[in-house]
Amino acid sequence: MKKHNFSAGPCILPTSVIEKAAAAVLNFNDDHLSLIEISHRSKPFVDVMEKARKLALELLGLENKGYQALYLQGGASLQFLMVAYNLLEKKAAYLNTGTWANNALKEAKIFGETVEVASSKDLNYSYIPKNYTIPTDVDYFHVTSNNTIFGTQMKEFPATNVPLICDMSSDIFSRQLDFSKFDLIYAGAQKNMGPAGATLVVVKEELLGKVSRAIPSILDYKVHISKESMFNTPPVFSVYVSLLTLEWLRDLGGISFIENVNNQKAKLLYDEIDRNPLFVGFAAKEDRSNMNVTFNLVDEKFKTTFDTLWKEANISGINGHRSVGGYRASMYNALPLYSVQALVDVMQELERRS
Ligand SMILES: *Cc1c(COP(=O)(O)O)cnc(C)c1O
Numbered sequence: 001m002k003k004h005n006f007s008a009g010p011c012i013l014p015t016s017v018i019e020k021a022a023a024a025v026l027n028f029n030d031d032h033l034s035l036i037e038i039s040h041r042s043k044p045f046v047d048v049m050e051k052a053r054k055l056a057l058e059l060l061g062l063e064n065k066g067y068q069a070l071y072l073q074g075g076a077s078l079q080f081l082m083v084a085y086n087l088l089e090k091k092a093a094y095l096n097t098g099t100w101a102n103n104a105l106k107e108a109k110i111f112g113e114t115v116e117v118a119s120s121k122d123l124n125y126s127y128i129p130k131n132y133t134i135p136t137d138v139d140y141f142h143v144t145s146n147n148t149i150f151g152t153q154m155k156e157f158p159a160t161n162v163p164l165i166c167d168m169s170s171d172i173f174s175r176q177l178d179f180s181k182f183d184l185i186y187a188g189a190q191k192n193m194g195p196a197g198a199t200l201v202v203v204k205e206e207l208l209g210k211v212s213r214a215i216p217s218i219l220d221y222k223v224h225i226s227k228e229s230m231f232n233t234p235p236v237f238s239v240y241v242s243l244l245t246l247e248w249l250r251d252l253g254g255i256s257f258i259e260n261v262n263n264q265k266a267k268l269l270y271d272e273i274d275r276n277p278l279f280v281g282f283a284a285k286e287d288r289s290n291m292n293v294t295f296n297l298v299d300e301k302f303k304t305t306f307d308t309l310w311k312e313a314n315i316s317g318i319n320g321h322r323s324v325g326g327y328r329a330s331m332y333n334a335l336p337l338y339s340v341q342a343l344v345d346v347m348q349e350l351e352r353r354s
Helices: 013-028 043-060 075-087 099-108 221-226 236-252 254-275 300-312 335-353
Strands: 068-070 090-095 111-121 143-145 165-168 184-188 198-204 280-281 293-297 327-330
Touching: 013 099, 013 236, 043 068, 043 198, 043 236, 068 075, 068 221, 068 236, 075 099, 075 184, 075 198, 090 099, 099 111, 099 143, 099 165, 099 327, 198 221, 236 254, 254 280, 254 293, 254 335, 293 300, 300 335
Parallel strands: 090 111, 090 143, 143 165, 165 184
Antiparallel strands: 068 198, 184 198, 280 293, 293 327
């Protein structure tokens, strides 16, 4: 039996998607060639790229609204600098909600002046800062919707007249938002979409072409748009499997359907953390992430027993990140509710044995 996979990333994908991907590696499109040995310029793959770009916009409700979807390489980490390279002329504002947000800010500093409008570093990023002021004279405001390492999630996004840029790597396609509030969204595939290798960038075209610096072609969003996301060889496997995952999501009922499932999974686990006297949550309650649940044992003496119990229960990937410690259960779209129930059962078993 497949393990209950709570990995933070690369992470669980739907079983049906993995089966289709495996078949395509052997014989893609019934052409008796592998997906990974055909030209990316061949009709079957060009169709994959077109569909993947279109479906991403469709699921986000951004079709025909001036946005373009791209599948780029270099991970979300390359977007930290590509955003600044393409958009930062003088000054940019950042909300510092964790390691990834801080890394994005660090890269932007290379390109211009930056303002950290607020930070939750004082309490090891266990909450989302609120009531901050966004300067009006900045080129953009950058936020991280979900802090994968710390288990916090922005439930609301500030109203602002400056372009809003969002790193949605770990919660894109997991909940309904008015995505048209954002001017640029990026997300590494490996958290909620597909295998590592592709990064989805959704950008409002009118935002581009305004900085005075020269931009190397491969780092220029406009170049990628003009080449329909085929400037150079794209990560074909990652793009194809991302398309399969997006089709899986569409056929289930789209983001509104999966949001409902994600809410049920989060409620099940957070209710147990709050009820069970042996456990304590890490993140501030109102900012808890529905994707990455961070929690600790109240008493470390139960660690060996707990670790044995969850491993025996076929659970994988819940060790916390080194900067938080404890445990982190990542519950991306493809994780079934019964996997969360398996973890809750183990937590209750530990309580019985304590
Ligand atoms: C994982 C992650 C990143 C880094 O992604 P890479 O694709 O490895 O560069 C950036 N931001 C967030 C929110 C993440 O979860």
